[in-house]
Amino acid sequence: MTVPALDVEGLRHSYGGNRLALEDVGFRVMPGAFTCLLGPNGAGKSTLFALATGLLRPTAGRVHIHGHDIMQAPGDALAHLGVVFQQPTLDLDLTVVQNLRYFAALHGIGRREADRRIEAELTRLSLFERRAEKVRALNGGHRRRVEIARALLHRPTLLLLDEPTVGLDIPARRTLIRHVHALCAEDGIAVLWATHLIDEIDPTTDHVVVLHRGRVRANGPVAAVNEETGCATVAESFDRLTAARPIAEVETAA
Ligand SMILES: Nc1ncnc2c1ncn2[C@@H]1O[C@H](COP(=O)(O)OP(=O)(O)OP(=O)(O)O)[C@@H](O)[C@H]1O
Structure with missing residues (x-):
């Protein structure tokens, strides 16, 4: 059985206030997959990265990198992890x-x-x-x-990139995205690419994890997510999944 490059299970994080920054977050990134972690401001993307890199300890749940628990075996887990932070x-x-x-x-x-x-x-x-x-x-x-x-x-077998295109012009963004896709295709590196820019997603190859208010709202290849939401494009799916109204209300209204 293929070991996931990243396996997140039941992840919950509280900074101490009333609201949880992450609540029961779970998803996997398999070797060679380019996965976009999509979420509006405050969705919990940076918190998830801090937990995945061991900078924060989760309130509950686990993160495994290439089979190694980031809390129990940080040395082994970090040996498989490459990170590009938002700030250079x-x-x-x-x-x-x-x-x-x-x-x-x-x-x-x-x-x-x-x-x-x-x-x-x-x-x-x-x-x-x-x-x-x-x-x-x-x-x-x-x-x-x-x-x-x-x-x-x-x-590393897993590369985490936290909004790596912030401040770049369109040609530089495209070049960067092309290079990182090549890493997945040529070397089987798994990528988790956090962004709030829908146009960075390649709907033909990429997976998406849509995070909103600390919860995973959708997870899978773009086509599967669009089918689940009944939308024609990932942009429409994202709008639908991150609408201001509670998700149950959106589903009833559809
Ligand atoms: N150090 C902190 N102390 C208290 N609350 C925090 C802290 N960091 C983040 N939060 C809260 O946790 C939630 C998730 O924030 P987080 O920064 O992880 O989201 P994000 O998706 O990375 O947003 P952005 O795109 O704006 O960076 C938000 O409600 C935020 O206000």
């Missing part, structure tokens, strides 16, 4: 290669092996010729690609 975290005054070597060293990857992997990842992301430039000299799209290359150096 590169050192602008180091070169591209210096940033990547630094990260590789943190993961205990030897210098020669690190340089081999850096060359491979930068080539794959069409950035090898920029390797000796300071990150400050790169535009936003290229910086994001460096962050993706960095997140792949320890060869």
Whole structure:
């Protein structure tokens, strides 16, 4: 049986107020799947990422990364996880290669092996010729690609990206999305891509998890979700699933 790259079960999180930030959230991301975590502001996407990376401890529920529980076996789980956070975290005054070597060293990857992997990842992301430039000299799209290359150096099976296209223009967004889809298709990497931008979804290949007010409202390939909602497009499904009215009311009205 194939082990899911990410397996989230019964996840619940409270920051201490009346409302739960996440309530009984469950879904899987299988190897090679590009899954969009879709949700409006405040849906719980960042909370889910913080729980999946072990930054927060859930009130209830479990997260397994490649079969390893993030709370019980964080070292094994994190070894399979690559993360690109919403806020850029590169050192602008180091070169591209210096940033990547630094990260590789943190993961205990030897210098020669690190340089081999850096060359491979930068080539794959069409950035090898920029390797000796300071990150400050790169535009936003290229910086994001460096962050993706960095997140792949320890060869994770799951890549989490939290709204990675924020601040990028349309061509840079398209290039980034194309590169990340290629990772899924070529290497079988599983991707969870958090966004609130519907046009980032490829309806022919992608899976979606629609999160709204801390709950999963839909989960599956785009066509299956559209069939479930009775909508023609993922944009309509999303509007329907995240409508201001309670979901039961929307269903009755349909
Ligand atoms: N540190 C915190 N303390 C208290 N409440 C929080 C905290 N962080 C988030 N929340 C609340 O938890 C809920 C989920 O927030 P979260 O940031 O996870 O959503 P999001 O989908 O990432 O939103 P955005 O797209 O705006 O980043 C919201 O109601 C938010 O106000």
